[in-house]
Amino acid sequence: MIVRKPTNGIYVGTVKIGDYAPVSIQSMITTDPVHTEKAIAEINRLAEAGCELVRVAVPTMASAKALKAVRAGIDIPLIADIHFDYKLALEAIENNVDGLRINPGNIGGEDKVLAVIEKAKPKQIPIRIGVNAGSLPKHILDAHGGHPTADGMVETALEHVRILEKLDYRQMKLSIKATEVPLMVEAYRKLSDKIPYPLHLGVTEAGTIKQGTIKSAMGIGALLLDGIGDTLRVSLTGDPIHEIEVGRSILSNLGLRNFGATMISCPTCGRCQVNLFDMAGIVEERLASIKAPIKVAVMGCVVNGPGEAREADFGIAGGNGQGIVFRKGEVIKTVPEAELVDTLFREIDQYLENLDEE
Numbered sequence: 001m002i003v004r005k006p007t008n009g010i011y012v013g014t015v016k017i018g019d020y021a022p023v024s025i026q027s028m029i030t031t032d033p034v035h036t037e038k039a040i041a042e043i044n045r046l047a048e049a050g051c052e053l054v055r056v057a058v059p060t061m062a063s064a065k066a067l068k069a070v071r072a073g074i075d076i077p078l079i080a081d082i083h084f085d086y087k088l089a090l091e092a093i094e095n096n097v098d099g100l101r102i103n104p105g106n107i108g109g110e111d112k113v114l115a116v117i118e119k120a121k122p123k124q125i126p127i128r129i130g131v132n133a134g135s136l137p138k139h140i141l142d143a144h145g146g147h148p149t150a151d152g153m154v155e156t157a158l159e160h161v162r163i164l165e166k167l168d169y170r171q172m173k174l175s176i177k178a179t180e181v182p183l184m185v186e187a188y189r190k191l192s193d194k195i196p197y198p199l200h201l202g203v204t205e206a207g208t209i210k211q212g213t214i215k216s217a218m219g220i221g222a223l224l225l226d227g228i229g230d231t232l233r234v235s236l237t238g239d240p241i242h243e244i245e246v247g248r249s250i251l252s253n254l255g256l257r258n259f260g261a262t263m264i265s266c267p268t269c270g271r272c273q274v275n276l277f278d279m280a281g282i283v284e285e286r287l288a289s290i291k292a293p294i295k296v297a298v299m300g301c302v303v304n305g306p307g308e309a310r311e312a313d314f315g316i317a318g319g320n321g322q323g324i325v326f327r328k329g330e331v332i333k334t335v336p337e338a339e340l341v342d343t344l345f346r347e348i349d350q351y352l353e354n355l356d357e358e
């Protein structure tokens, strides 16, 4: 059972973050908003896959001006990612963004931060302070042995936090990412003990889909198990759709969110007499459209399968030319192997129909 740490609640558009709100899933598009139609299509595709907040890089004034049209074409909150130039932040606010990602310490001085806050305040637009191990300021690196440490990262984050607090602006969330999982986990743990603001989790530059999935599951998963984290972005070198799939999988496997049916399957061994790899793929594909939180097992043999998967709501196990359908560990049908998957889904459909009628 995960006991979540209390944090302040903020709203990014309509999505609540912190104060025990469901841990939300973010992603970032790969398109400059000046290519408005392409950006809108990319965001809507991500939203369809389950993205709940989207971030967009704003490299130029033309990009900032294009945000209005992008915002009008989408239904999820839009966050502008801005580096160094406070005027881009002002323009982004003018153009209806729901959140900003800036670092108050690197947008050109306190007067510039004040200008952004004065514009953000009436609309209560939250700011994410995003600290990355790879870009700590020189004075912090000098004070911490010349390389990024968790303490140096926390100190950097706190410097940014103090700037906003001094201006009496507390609509903020923080990230403190690193590409090394142990460093990232240590930094988030230390930061969460020092501030009441919600945390955006992520492993930065996590890598390709395979590598990045493993690193994100370890780093983000470890923190969520500690009760730390209010929103997350899995960062992958690949189609951002995978970021959403992995984010959902992390949250559902921790029992923090329910996104529909889940599948477990055995790795197979010398007892398996069916093509379980193909069978598991087919079952996974057919389960994708089921929204009810059922757990389905796909097991390689009738000897051990039902017992090993007795927690599953439904399951199948292969045999020699025939297989069984089981429910909560009990065999309910034996059918020819070719009918196994269809029989399983008939049972599931019937169960779901009965649920609807109750």
Ligand code: SF4
Pocket (backbone or CB within 6 Å): 266, 267, 268, 269, 270, 271, 272, 299, 300, 301, 302, 303, 304, 305, 308
């Ligand atoms: Fe092996 Fe059967 Fe266990 Fe699968 S369920 S790993 S085939 S013993």
